[in-house]
Amino acid sequence: MSTFLKRFIILLLLVAAGTFCYSYFNGGILNKPLSPKKTVSFSVDDLELEVFYNRPSKRDRVVFGALVPFNEVWRTGANEATTFETNKDLNIAGSILPAGKYTLWTIPKDNSWEVIFNSKLYKWGVDETMKAMREPEFDVVNVSTLVENLKGTVEQFTIAFDNSTDNLSLTMAWDNIKVAVPLK
Numbered sequence: 001m002s003t004f005l006k007r008f009i010i011l012l013l014l015v016a017a018g019t020f021c022y023s024y025f026n027g028g029i030l031n032k033p034l035s036p037k038k039t040v041s042f043s044v045d046d047l048e049l050e051v052f053y054n055r056p057s058k059r060d061r062v063v064f065g066a067l068v069p070f071n072e073v074w075r076t077g078a079n080e081a082t083t084f085e086t087n088k089d090l091n092i093a094g095s096i097l098p099a100g101k102y103t104l105w106t107i108p109k110d111n112s113w114e115v116i117f118n119s120k121l122y123k124w125g126v127d128e129t130m131k132a133m134r135e136p137e138f139d140v141v142n143v144s145t146l147v148e149n150l151k152g153t154v155e156q157f158t159i160a161f162d163n164s165t166d167n168l169s170l171t172m173a174w175d176n177i178k179v180a181v182p183l184k
Helices: 003-025
Strands: 037-044 047-054 083-086 090-092 095-097 100-108 112-118 139-162 169-182
Touching: 037 139, 047 139, 095 139, 112 169
Parallel strands: none
Antiparallel strands: 037 047, 047 083, 083 100, 090 095, 100 112, 112 139, 139 169
């Protein structure tokens, strides 16, 4: 057997081993992640907004009050901490959120949610005990918004920007509820 052929076979074995290891440690190459990453952007005139988050699915589970407990800080998605970025100062319910990048946290309640913009950027959303990593001393804006009950079910957690009536809002929907945070 030629030297070239031997090297080629060794290279193929290394590629196969690397692919196997990657697949084993990352849940498979062809499997879709349970909470895929999503970036949502909004741009109008000279305003640019962006949210990065991971989208968990309902999968026949009780979401609010169980999977996501009431009255506890939630990382607002799955995996990494959700981030919100704006290139302009925003007025959120009378509080000014300066231009910059923030982590977005929520405290779901039965009839309302607290939505929190925190200036500290965390690598992950929870610690090893599954508690939210948010440090309240870095909160910049904290706003309460009412829960809207939906007629249908939203299977996968969704964050979006709604400007359909020229009243810009950040919306979050999952299961059978939706909340909207007005942005000016």
